Amino acid sequence: MDRGYTVLFTSAAALMAGLTKAHADGRLEEKLLQLSKPKLLIIDELGYLPLEPAAAHLFFQLVSRRYERASMLITSNRPVGEWGHVFGDAVAATAILDRLLHHSQVITIRGDSYRLRDKRRSGLLQKAAAPTPITSES
Template sequence: MRDLATLQFVEAHESLVLLGPPGVGKSHLAIGLGIEAISRGYRVLFLTVQDLVQELYSTLADGSTAQKLKAILSHDLIILDELGYLKMDATASDYLFQLVAKAYERRSLIVTSNLEFQEWGSLFDSPATAAAVLDRLLHHAHVITLKGESYRMRSRLAPPKANGTLPEGSAAPALRAGGRGEGGTPT
């Protein structure tokens, strides 16, 4: 994470893929890196994959898909959160492929997913589209797999101490190495 916090991957137009079950900190890390990138003058866009698909679907009515993709791709770092929670139809699969293909070697992507790569074939409309997305996304990528219990569930299931605070280890740790912690505060 210290190497990623230098943002060399953004300068080199590489991608970062964060994999793991819900609640292990994928989005937290992606947001922390995004905030650090903004503080260094990079243009950053954060979207859930569902929001991306909805925004691109809305362009069907007026034929402005190419312009919308161009606007998205004007950012140095594009963070796509929550890939894998909803199966994509042919149109959504095509949109995501177009974005990844156009960003390839030109822009940096951070993608978070709860699915292992071998499961992506069932997420996209066709396994061929999943393979094409993975081919481009992973060619120049850093892949980090996070494991563990959900921070959200851990803090909900842990009984509070007598003084009302949570037991040690039940709150999510802040992003270190020059990143940002909870609420965007420097750590």
């Protein structure tokens, strides 16, 4: 049922490609305005691929634009403590996290993804064995 809320879902890679292209084309302000409109912006897989420092600054502009105005839901396979590496710029990562974490709820999920869990249940995939220690004999 439509309740009047607007939502935009995008992958982090597609979002950053769009922001980078808009910046190169001189349309960054227009793109940021477009991305600021939805009540909820869902960004999937942030941190799957590292970002260039310039992309981190574009992402910061988006986060700043939406800060305290509209909601963001971000999925990541990296803990926030590693976002300095994800963004390639610890200062930008700190500024981004400062705004994102201020009014947020962080949910940490451990274990297999639902996709891997389903494959394991069906018997198509076995749980990875613990690594065998390497020993040397003198």
